[in-house]
Amino acid sequence: MVAVVFFVVAVATDVHWGTRVSTVCNMVVASCWLIVARSRTVVDGEGIVVRQLRQRRIPWSEVAATQAAGDRVLGPTRVRLRDGDVVGLPGVRGRDLDRLEQIRRGGR
Structure with missing residues (x-):
C-alpha cells in the first residue's frame, strides 16, 4: 500500500522526470524481488x-x-x-x- 501511494505521489505531483523514472524502476525491481522471495x-x-x-x-x-x-x-x-x-x-x-x-x- 505504501508503494502505491509513493508511486501515485511521485507521478501525479510536479517532480523531476528522473524521480518519476526512478520510482517506476524501483517498483519493477521490488515486484521482481517479491516474486522471487515468494517462490518455493x-x-x-x-x-x-x-x-x-x-x-x-x-x-x-x-x-x-x-x-x-x-x-x-x-x-x-x-x-x-x-x-x-x-x-x-x-x-x-x-x-x-x-x-x-x-x-x-x-x-x-
Whole structure:
C-alpha cells in the first residue's frame, strides 16, 4: 500500500522526470524481488506444491519423472508430468533428487 501511494505521489505531483523514472524502476525491481522471495516448493506424501506467481498442486500420480537440469548437484530440478508438461521446482537442487524420489515412493 505504501508503494502505491509513493508511486501515485511521485507521478501525479510536479517532480523531476528522473524521480518519476526512478520510482517506476524501483517498483519493477521490488515486484521482481517479491516474486522471487515468494517462490518455493513444498513436497509431502501426497504430491508437490509449487508456488511462484500462482500456486499449483501436483499429485504424485501425475509425475512421470524427476530430473535435474544442467548440473546434477547444484542445477535446478524439474518434474516431467504424464501429459508431457515440465514444471520447474524452485528451491530444489539436483542434490535433492534422491530425497524427492524417496518421498515420491512413500518413504519419509
